Amino acid sequence: MTATDTIPPDSPAPEPHGRPADTVMHRIGLLVRDARRHRGLTQAELAERLGTSQSAIARIEQGGQNLTLDLLGRLSEALDSELFSVGPAGPTHLRVTGGTPLRGSVAVKSSKNAAVALLCAALLNRGRTTLRNVARIVEVERILDVLRSIGVSATWDASGRDLTLVTPDELDLAGIDADAARRTRSVIMFLGPLLHRASRFELPYAGGCDLGTRTVQPHMIALRPFGLEVEAHAGWYSATVGATRSADRTIVLTERGDTVTENALLAAARADGTTTIRNASSNYMVQDLCLYLQLLGVGIEGLGTTTLTVHGQPVLDADVDYTISEDPVEAMSLLTAGIVTGSELTVTRTPIEFLEVELAVLAEMGLRYSLSPEYRADNGHTRLADVTIRPSELRAPIDKVHPMPFPGLNIDNLPFFAVIAAAASGSTLIHDWVYDNRAIHLSDLTRLGADVRLLDPHRVLVAGPTRWSSAEVVCPPALRPAVCILLAMLAARGTSVLRNVDIIARGYEHLYERLVEMGARIEVFHD
Ligand SMILES: CC(=O)N[C@H]1[C@@H](OP(=O)(O)OP(=O)(O)OC[C@H]2O[C@@H](n3ccc(=O)[nH]c3=O)[C@H](O)[C@@H]2O)O[C@H](CO)[C@@H](O)[C@@H]1O
């Protein structure tokens, strides 16, 4: 059915007395109008997306048009906003019937962590930034909500994958959506760009997964050479930006963190002179950010190394298109799904250079896999390959599995090794020195029959192989452990229930649907 089938362009609007201000249609009309304005669209632009006329949109917004469910669905899609939902709103749960192998192939989507960094980086550009292949995940929506609340225009294209951002000359920093900001840690990356825009501003405390205390001190230390001083009080950071003495600066990061490196890069991009960042992270999201900044005209040497030299440009004004590269953590999640279900499965577009240590450890554990010839991601840089895994007899690695900053084993990939270790024979020691609270969440695997012993908050001992059994588990409040439980449920015979899975949408797009396409039996339900 086409839009013109459901919105006859010439159908007369009902008489005003037929649509009092509080009718459902009138309220939906207001919702449509607000969502359209929020997306920065004119009535004519929305009409074009729906293949209808501007007058039809005007009638809808006035509550004078009968709406079919089909049209409401397409309006929601065109406005990139769920205008209505049927049934009680509440947490999402999964019913997983496991114990059967997956099959076929699945492509890796772009990364959450690069997306959020690039969204923050768009604040530096006076011109238009188009980010291509952006993951449609809640974390991206949260940062977009914050950006829009301060006046940035952000519009998805008709395919819903490419996002165009334009930052106004004046930002409405007082209007910041504090609620959205508090739910993401990435808002900390507003500090670097904003110190060039205002001499005083406030940001809400950054949130994120429940992984224990996550320090922000390295960010403060890294940004001090740019004149930034931050005081924390009552849930807000109060930032003041003073003059700096020297044009050239060397910053030695006290931790090789990803977002702290990104913050230093964001500050250096528009700072006069040359900034040298030592002990920089060279992880995938940092590389994506460097490539974007280079497109904007910032000179950066040392991409992929731990010393970055940045030649700042006080004005960045370019219309640029950048395609975000594939997510190594999503790739690891999909590989784990195949490994623990004993499947033959191909994961295409795997950012292989960010999974080399992971694959080397898996090879030691007996995983049989093959790689396609390498090819480049659409950012022109990242090395990709298709990885095909085969059912394998896994054994525990001799040494402990532990993360390190890139090129070590990715910190966010570590939890997946707990599920894999549970499927392997022997005892595997997993040492998460990074997060105080992430390893604890892995003990939920015991609910599904795994032998996972928490030795201390940072170390778990996993003994396998596990005879997985189905269970009902409430999702842990941490993204990767939550996905680990889901993957273990795919391995467990019988029907398991995973409750409150909304956290998974923070970092994964259509994960259940994609697993179902590979043969998984997952049903989504609400209370
Ligand atoms: C949006 C984003 O990109 N998030 C990623 C980013 O978060 P982010 O950059 O915020 O990571 P943090 O700064 O919180 O670092 C993670 C933890 O590692 C510790 N630490 C880190 C480096 C170091 O050299 N020494 C050290 O002790 C920190 O104190 C902290 O406890 O990096 C983390 C570590 O890769 C990933 O889990 C997150 O997915």
Ligand SMILES: C=C(OP(=O)(O)O)C(=O)O
């Ligand atoms: C810890 C993570 O991310 P964030 O920094 O967004 O909390 C993660 O991706 O697992």
